Amino acid sequence: MNTLIFRTLAPLVVGTMLVFSIYVCLRGHNEPGGGFIGGLIAAASMAVFGMASGVAAVRKALRFDPLTIAGAGVLLAGASGIASLFIEAPFMTSIWLYLNLGDTVLPISTPMFFDIGVYLVVFGTLSSVALALEEESEGDI
Amino acid sequence: MALPSLDASIALVALFPFLAAALAPVLHRLTGAFSGWILALVPAGIFVFLLSLLPGIVAGETLRLAIGWVPAYGLELSFFIDGLSLTFALTISGIGTLIVLYSGSYLAGHAHLGRFLGFMLAFMGAMLGLVLSDNMLALFTFWELTSITSFLLIGFDHQRMAARRAATQALVITNIGGMGLLVGAIVLQQAGGSWDLSVLRAAGGMQEHALYGVILALFVVAAFTKSAQFPLHFWLPNAMEAPTPVSAFLHSATMVQAGVYLLSRMTPILGDTPVWMALLVSFGAVTLLWGAIGALRQTDLKQMLAQTTLASLGLLVLLIGLGTSVAITAVMVYFVAHALYKAALFMAVGAVDHEAGTREITALGGLAEKMPVTFIATAVAVLSMLGIPLTVGYFAKEEMYLGLLSGDWASVVTLIVLVVGNAMLGGVGLLVMVKPFLGEAVPTPKTPHEAPIAMLAGPLLLGAAGIVAGILPDWLGHDILAPGATAILGEAVEPHLSLTINFASPLLWLSALTWVLSIAVFRLATPARTLLRRLSHGLGWTADTVFDAVMFSLIRFSGAVTRALHHGQLEFYLVIVFSGLALALFGPMLALDGFDWLWPTAELGAWVGFSMPDVRLYEWAIFALVVIGLVAVLIAPSRLAAILALGVQGAAVALIFLLFGAPDLAFTQLMVEVLSVAVLTLVMTKLRLDIRDHRPFEDWGRDGVIAILCGAGVSLMLMLVLSGTLDTRLSDLFTATSVPMAHGSNIVNVILVDYRGFDTLGEISVVMGAGIAIMALLRRRRTKA
Numbered sequence: 001m002n003t004l005i006f007r008t009l010a011p012l013v014v015g016t017m018l019v020f021s022i023y024v025c026l027r028g029h030n031e032p033g034g035g036f037i038g039g040l041i042a043a044a045s046m047a048v049f050g051m052a053s054g055v056a057a058v059r060k061a062l063r064f065d066p067l068t069i070a071g072a073g074v075l076l077a078g079a080s081g082i083a084s085l086f087i088e089a090p091f092m093t094s095i096w097l098y099l100n101l102g103d104t105v106l107p108i109s110t111p112m113f114f115d116i117g118v119y120l121v122v123f124g125t126l127s128s129v130a131l132a133l134e135e136e137s138e139g140d141i
Numbered sequence: 142m143a144l145p146s147l148d149a150s151i152a153l154v155a156l157f158p159f160l161a162a163a164l165a166p167v168l169h170r171l172t173g174a175f176s177g178w179i180l181a182l183v184p185a186g187i188f189v190f191l192l193s194l195l196p197g198i199v200a201g202e203t204l205r206l207a208i209g210w211v212p213a214y215g216l217e218l219s220f221f222i223d224g225l226s227l228t229f230a231l232t233i234s235g236i237g238t239l240i241v242l243y244s245g246s247y248l249a250g251h252a253h254l255g256r257f258l259g260f261m262l263a264f265m266g267a268m269l270g271l272v273l274s275d276n277m278l279a280l281f282t283f284w285e286l287t288s289i290t291s292f293l294l295i296g297f298d299h300q301r302m303a304a305r306r307a308a309t310q311a312l313v314i315t316n317i318g319g320m321g322l323l324v325g326a327i328v329l330q331q332a333g334g335s336w337d338l339s340v341l342r343a344a345g346g347m348q349e350h351a352l353y354g355v356i357l358a359l360f361v362v363a364a365f366t367k368s369a370q371f372p373l374h375f376w377l378p379n380a381m382e383a384p385t386p387v388s389a390f391l392h393s394a395t396m397v398q399a400g401v402y403l404l405s406r407m408t409p410i411l412g413d414t415p416v417w418m419a420l421l422v423s424f425g426a427v428t429l430l431w432g433a434i435g436a437l438r439q440t441d442l443k444q445m446l447a448q449t450t451l452a453s454l455g456l457l458v459l460l461i462g463l464g465t466s467v468a469i470t471a472v473m474v475y476f477v478a479h480a481l482y483k484a485a486l487f488m489a490v491g492a493v494d495h496e497a498g499t500r501e502i503t504a505l506g507g508l509a510e511k512m513p514v515t516f517i518a519t520a521v522a523v524l525s526m527l528g529i530p531l532t533v534g535y536f537a538k539e540e541m542y543l544g545l546l547s548g549d550w551a552s553v554v555t556l557i558v559l560v561v562g563n564a565m566l567g568g569v570g571l572l573v574m575v576k577p578f579l580g581e582a583v584p585t586p587k588t589p590h591e592a593p594i595a596m597l598a599g600p601l602l603l604g605a606a607g608i609v610a611g612i613l614p615d616w617l618g619h620d621i622l623a624p625g626a627t628a629i630l631g632e633a634v635e636p637h638l639s640l641t642i643n644f645a646s647p648l649l650w651l652s653a654l655t656w657v658l659s660i661a662v663f664r665l666a667t668p669a670r671t672l673l674r675r676l677s678h679g680l681g682w683t684a685d686t687v688f689d690a691v692m693f694s695l696i697r698f699s700g701a702v703t704r705a706l707h708h709g710q711l712e713f714y715l716v717i718v719f720s721g722l723a724l725a726l727f728g729p730m731l732a733l734d735g736f737d738w739l740w741p742t743a744e745l746g747a748w749v750g751f752s753m754p755d756v757r758l759y760e761w762a763i764f765a766l767v768v769i770g771l772v773a774v775l776i777a778p779s780r781l782a783a784i785l786a787l788g789v790q791g792a793a794v795a796l797i798f799l800l801f802g803a804p805d806l807a808f809t810q811l812m813v814e815v816l817s818v819a820v821l822t823l824v825m826t827k828l829r830l831d832i833r834d835h836r837p838f839e840d841w842g843r844d845g846v847i848a849i850l851c852g853a854g855v856s857l858m859l860m861l862v863l864s865g866t867l868d869t870r871l872s873d874l875f876t877a878t879s880v881p882m883a884h885g886s887n888i889v890n891v892i893l894v895d896y897r898g899f900d901t902l903g904e905i906s907v908v909m910g911a912g913i914a915i916m917a918l919l920r921r922r923r924t925k926a
Contacts, residue, residue, distance in 0.1 A: 029885035032804035034893060040812035047819050067916060070909045077902055085152065085218065090209035092898050096884055107884065111894040118894070121905040125912030126816060132919045133823040
């Protein structure tokens with residue numbers, strides 16, 4: 001699998017996939033997409049990256065352990081639910097804020113943070129599994 | 142009693158420590174040695190805020206705040222402050238401030254100090270939430286949180302076997318009680334009709350209810366495990382494996398008092414019956430004496446204190462069992478006195494250990510010269526423990542004796558138990574005060590010197606508080622004891638503490654007798670210890686060994702079950718799983734006559750009018766792709782090719798989803814397909830199987846039959862589902878409300894992150910848990926290989 005073409009194209013593909021995954025995650029509330037799919041795409045990009053440049057490079061690029069990222073995702077999702085307690089509403093009641101930026105109105109909401117949490121969990125868990133598996137097969141070669 | 146509503150600041154009291162806990166490691170990394178000082182501001186702020194509520198509470202108010210948490214299950218974050226919860230909360234946050242400060246210094250330079258402070262603050266939050274909760278489910282949640290955080294704290298030094306074992310033991314024992322509490326709360330809700338303790342209390346007790354016995358038993362088990370009553374006491378002395386600040390906090394004033402708090406809280410609902418009294422008084426008395434004897438047997442200062450904690454908990458439970466207004470006042474004053482002196486003593490002992498290098502009472506002596514401040518703090522605390530006038534401990538002892546002067550034989554027996562128990566505790570206190578500090582100086586592992594200010598502040602301030610409370614009996618009685626006792630009993634209690642000394646009163650003579658006996662215990666400590674140790678050696682087993690035996694047989698039993706069910710042959714598991722699936726698909730269909738709908742009937746024209754369905758060309762192409770993928774799987778020359786072929790038909794299915802208006806599903810299917818091909822390929826190369834599949838014919842046939850059955854089952858089930866009319870109420874509701882209510886037009890996503898966000902939260906937790914499990918398995922393989 002370690003062909004020159006693959007190794008050259010992989011960074012491009014990985015970068016595109018990552019940007020696309022974030023785009024898919026953020027547009028998810030109104031268009032097809034969402035945190036789960038975004039996380040899957042991002043995890044797949046990590047698997048590709050790992051195949052092309054080795055697991056060590058991926059781990060270095062990620063800086064955090066993928067499982068830590070997943071843990072942060074669960075925390076973020078949970079915390080986005082707690083926010084509603086401060087307006088005396090039941091746990092996980094969504095809160096919407098509209099930021100008026102002149103021409104556009106940017107909606108910020110707790111479901112968005114929740115979805116980002118989902119993204120991080122899926123991304124972190126699947127990448128950690130994929131990376132661990134790749135690491136094993138690397139060890140064999 | 143009026144119940145004025147309150148702003149959200151009360152909820153912050155319980156939630157803020159958790160926030161601080163999350164930030165603690167980062168803060169420690171940034172500020173290093175100062176993190177203890179900074180983080181101590183959190184409990185200090187809470188303490189000041191709670192103090193500002195005191196005048197209102199003294200005036201007879203109660204405060205309540207309810208936030209819906211999961212309203213569907215009756216779970217509310219409702220907080221309730223009356224005299225009882227305020228006293229506990231003040232103790233927790235006040236002592237907590239000093240403990241955080243102390244920890245920062247005690248573990249200074251420790252690599253994981255930030256984590257430690259985080260655990261400590263999280264524990265504090267759990268404890269505050271526990272005593273402030275009104276809703277029983279919230280109370281249970283916080284109760285379990287104290288178990289978990291204390292598990293982390295006790296096992297903080299996790300590289301030591303003993304610490305891990307003590308942590309596990311505490312968790313196992315207290316969780317048995319936690320389960321009791323949950324079931325008890327549910328039964329109580331069924332019987333009493335409310336989750337809220339304040340409502341239940343106002344509605345009157347459950348003593349006449351048919352389920353009273355069950356509820357009582359469950360709550361008593363919960364309280365006894367947490368407050369370490371005999372015979373479930375053994376985890377508490379073992380928990381001394383924790384670093385000293387933990388012992389000072391958990392095992393003097395907070396965690397072990399949770400059971401005492403629960404029993405006090407339940408007194409109006411479950412108390413004042415012969416069973417209640419008999420249970421609490423007898424177990425309390427046994428625990429009191431057992432702990433006192435245990436304390437005499439020890440030479441480790443921390444162990445001695447731990448055993449006296451056990452005894453004090455027994456004493457408190459006994460007093461709650463008595464249940465008279467004087468006894469309940471005694472509970473309040475003894476709780477305050479004990480919290481003050483025990484935390485001070487633990488901290489002082491920690492200072493000795495920290496600076497002299499040992500805690501063995503036989504290896505210490507003459508420290509007073511080198512550590513005068515520590516000695517003064519210890520002495521003040523021990524005087525309060527002895528119940529000398531001008532300390533708060535004096536009133537504690539007076540009150541408990543006063544409650545038992547009625548003269549019938551039961552109170553005489555109880556009185557004797559109390560005097561003997563107090564005398565032994567006093568003797569142990571004298572040992573702690575005199576042996577290490579006075580007499581000849583003994584060489585110690587480290588050259589002793591005074592501990593840093595952050596470690597001295599706690600014992601000194603707590604000792605001072607004990608004296609201030611001791612010389613201001615009117616304030617103590619009016620502001621702390623009366624509101625607390627009133628809250629427990631549900632009727633007004635008048636404070637009657639005073640410093641007047643009356644020689645005609647038997648109380649004075651009982652106190653004097655206790656002191657004389659304490660000195661006798663102190664004098665006879667060494668021979669008594671030898672005797673007790675010989676006796677326990679003769680006995681040969683303890684509750685601790687029983688616990689070990691139970692745990693090990695449990696492990697053996699689960700090992701046997703695992704070996705029977707989980708023998709490690711993947712092939713066999715898969716056969717079982719898929720046979721199960723086939724059964725689950727066909728069983729109900731056969732039982733509910735589902736096939737009748739699928740049979741062609743006369744009205745359908747019996748195949749005569751069979752025509753090609755109206756399907757477009759590209760749709761045919763996709764179906765062809767699926768079929769090609771399937772055929773390719775079946776005829777694939779190697780495993781790898783089969784996996785790739787499977788991916789082809791999966792992608793084709795994704796295309797079908799896309800065409801028929803489920804782009805989200807298609808997207809996910811496609812990504813899952815890509816990832817599963819990648820992961821499977823990696824696993825396959827790892828497993829180094831034969832590239833070809835050589836199965837014997839009978840295996841091949843069996844697997845084929847199962848595969849066909851499952852596939853046919855799913856298809857038939859889908860046809861059945863589609864032949865019925867679709868109930869569109871839910872999807873109509875989602876379509877209609879998704880934009881106005883959830884501001885999103887992608888219904889799938891709106892359902893996932895908004896309407897059913899709670900489920901998704903659970904699911905991502907499961908995903909994460911599965912990830913951790915997979916990583917653990919992979920790591921295990923790697924270390925084996």
